Amino acid sequence: MTCTSTQQIAYAKVNFSLEVGQAQDDGMHLICSKMATIALSDELELTRLDDHSLSIYSILWHEDAPLTSEIDWPLKSDLTVRAHLELEKAVGRKLPVQMKLLKRIPVGGGLAGGSADAAAMLRAVVAMFDLDVELAPIASKLGSDVPFLITGGTANVAGMGEQVTPLAFETVHLLLIIPSYSCSTAEVFKAFDGLGEPQKTDNGNDLMQAAFTVEHRLAIDFEAMMELTGLTIHLSGSGSTMFAICDNAEQAKKLAERIQKETTLVAIATHTCAP
Structure with missing residues (x-):
């Protein structure tokens, strides 16, 4: 069942451990990490537009963000927008939305704010358009933290981030x-x-x-x-x-x-x- 508007909470993460392998031939690194989502979060608001509309994106700092910085990157390079575009590519059609992203997670802080927002976008659009699509391959394209953040909780994450093994949750x-x-x-x-x-x-x-x-x-x-x-x-x-x-x-x-x-x-x- 489709919906016309939705809100997703994008939770930040911390790494309780992070092992990094040496660079491979392509310059990428294999990792092994215990990750957990935390209560600090961004908010993603989406409204479905009619099929002939162009998508509209806006990114703002939430009024209670603990630390703000200039939002000076091009929208098309933002991971949340890229997640939407990758999803459109995967299903072969436009999925017009109006996005309002309210950020609390600091930029460049190692808390995976951009990845959390991308994961929230994937979840929201799939629900809004009632899509039958596998999110894991799309998430892996976007970054090594995104596959874990699709579901969050606590997990061991390995490989290029695509190997996610959920662990029992405990409040820390x-x-x-x-x-x-x-x-x-x-x-x-x-x-x-x-x-x-x-x-x-x-x-x-x-x-x-x-x-x-x-x-x-x-x-x-x-x-x-x-x-x-x-x-x-x-x-x-x-x-x-x-x-x-x-x-x-x-x-x-x-x-x-x-x-x-x-x-x-x-x-x-x-x-x-x-x-």
Whole structure:
């Protein structure tokens, strides 16, 4: 059954672990990661247009976004728009929609905001047009995080992101620490290739040293957050967002308030979620 309008929540993710293999002949890397979706999210609003209309796309920051930056990329390169275009290509016809994307997930923070939005677009359009189409191949074309984010929850993700093994969900309280600067995924992987064999770290992310190489401020803030919180600090994806696992929601909330008060970093208390 088709619908004329719908809303999808696009949940961010964190990497509890991230192992990265050496570059293959095509320059791509195989990964093995434990990922989980978290409560921080974007909102995707779609309205179906008549069959002869052109699709309309808009991207805005939500009024309660923890950290904003300039939305300065071309719409046609946005992953959400690309997801829509790939879906049209897969079914061989136009699927006209009006899209309004309200963002909360910081850009370039390793939280897979763009991938979450792309996954939300795929889910929404399939439901809106009652399409019989396999989403996994389309998701894999869009990025290594998108296949996992189609369903979210907690999973082991391997290969190029296409191998998703769901795990039992458990609520984990998190302190999320968001710098004002971002890390380019491409630059971090380039630095990773230049480092040779990955250096294993206590925080379980093979990209950490590469991210520090690309963005020296991250290394400084990382050490400062370990000292301030007394917790193990983790890096999500290729950065720049850091996080710590907390005992409960109250601990996460108090630490976030302290970081906001004593530093220039943005910090929020959040938790894992199963959409």
